[in-house]
Amino acid sequence: MDTATLTPDTHAGPYAGEAARWQAVAARDPAADGHFVYAVKTTGVYCHPSSAARRPKRENVEFFDSPQAAEAAGYRPSRRAAGRHGALQAQRAALVREICAYIEQAETPPRLDELAARAGMSRFHLHRLFKAETGLTPQAYAHAARARRLRRELGKPEGSVTHALYEAGFNSSSRFYQASETLLGMPPSAYRQGGLNARIRFAVGQCSLGAILVAQSQRGICAILLGEDPDKLVRDLQDMFPKAELIGGDARFERLVAQVVGFVEAPSLGLGLPLDIQGTAFQERVWQALREIPPGSTATYSDIAQRIGSPNAVRAVGRACGANRIAVAIPCHRVLRRDGDLSGYRWGVERKRELLQREAAEPAPGKRERAPSA
Numbered sequence: 416m417d418t419a420t421l422t423p424d425t426h427a428g429p430y431a432g433e434a435a436r437w438q439a440v441a442a443r444d445p446a447a448d449g450h451f452v453y454a455v456k457t458t459g460v461y462c463h464p465s466s467a468a469r470r471p472k473r474e475n476v477e478f479f480d481s482p483q484a485a486e487a488a489g490y491r492p493s494r495r496a497a498g499r500h501g502a503l504q505a506q507r508a509a510l511v512r513e514i515c516a517y518i519e520q521a522e523t524p525p526r527l528d529e530l531a532a533r534a535g536m537s538r539f540h541l542h543r544l545f546k547a548e549t550g551l552t553p554q555a556y557a558h559a560a561r562a563r564r565l566r567r568e569l570g571k572p573e574g575s576v577t578h579a580l581y582e583a584g585f586n587s588s589s590r591f592y593q594a595s596e597t598l599l600g601m602p603p604s605a606y607r608q609g610g611l612n613a614r615i616r617f618a619v620g621q622c623s624l625g626a627i628l629v630a631q632s633q634r635g636i637c638a639i640l641l642g643e644d645p646d647k648l649v650r651d652l653q654d655m656f657p658k659a660e661l662i663g664g665d666a667r668f669e670r671l672v673a674q675v676v677g678f679v680e681a682p683s684l685g686l687g688l689p690l691d692i693q694g695t696a697f698q699e700r701v702w703q704a705l706r707e708i709p710p711g712s713t714a715t716y717s718d719i720a721q722r723i724g725s726p727n728a729v730r731a732v733g734r735a736c737g738a739n740r741i742a743v744a745i746p747c748h749r750v751l752r753r754d755g756d757l758s759g760y761r762w763g764v765e766r767k768r769e770l771l772q773r774e775a776a777e778p779a780p781g782k783r784e785r786a787p788s789a
Contacts, residue, residue, distance in 0.1 A: 430451055436478045448463045457475050460491055460492065550731050559695045616630065624641055624769060627640070629664075639679075674688070701731075701732050708749045
């Protein structure tokens, strides 16, 4: 994909400066709705630019890029803004669904200016709106759509890799093979054969949370699975890589497993091993945000959505947490619902509760008691 085709405008849009925004508020410009909101310090409410409310004094006004940003600053929506916000949200969601469908059906990734013209808005506005609704830029969404199409084509028993690359919208085999490792996580021929020729070492052990399976590819730890039944954990690994060469760990690998078990028992110690993280662009952003939550701390799904710059993608954050297959090292157990409920956990809510209680009881990293020197 030509990475320049789906990048946003270098300028910041038609309502970037405060002077332009104030002018839109003064004119009650309906075209500015969705670009920003304005908040009134004396009343504590925010409105959309086209609001028919009495115009406030300029010195009492501040601007925010979104209603969420205004609410995070302590403002509440006016009654008109609340109703208008719901209607705008529905319109935005419908528009983004249409753009997503257009990207998925296009033979080659469409350019950002083509998408913007279809949506009837500027490149900058569409880029920001699309990311807010989906958690991905149009470029990243097109990348993920192409990966899905490629996987689907390679999964068909008939046809060749060459046929699959053209069906996925690649114009030449050279560009296809350059991108295939990123799209698939392995060469296309290996993916088509269910991970054939991939070598994954694994071993099953026991920890205080039950059975634990640790698997390592050539790139790093690719799975840490928890459960009650060791055999089921092995079957789960086989399902993930149905034709990979699974190799039982030797004595050296057993030492690595012991290191992982020690980390599970005391997460604040850190793991210090490379991870083989394979997911969509959005999933990897979520998983990186999870890894930034320190032991002993928690965050809500909404917090994570805010941290990755996609405040409306709360449900997508939850799905990304559920797709995580590297337990504890990617600490999805540290994410709670807004009301503090533990909610679901791939390896059981009781394990989640135990991990959180254990981390809360641990001293912070760097503050562990040291044995007195001799």
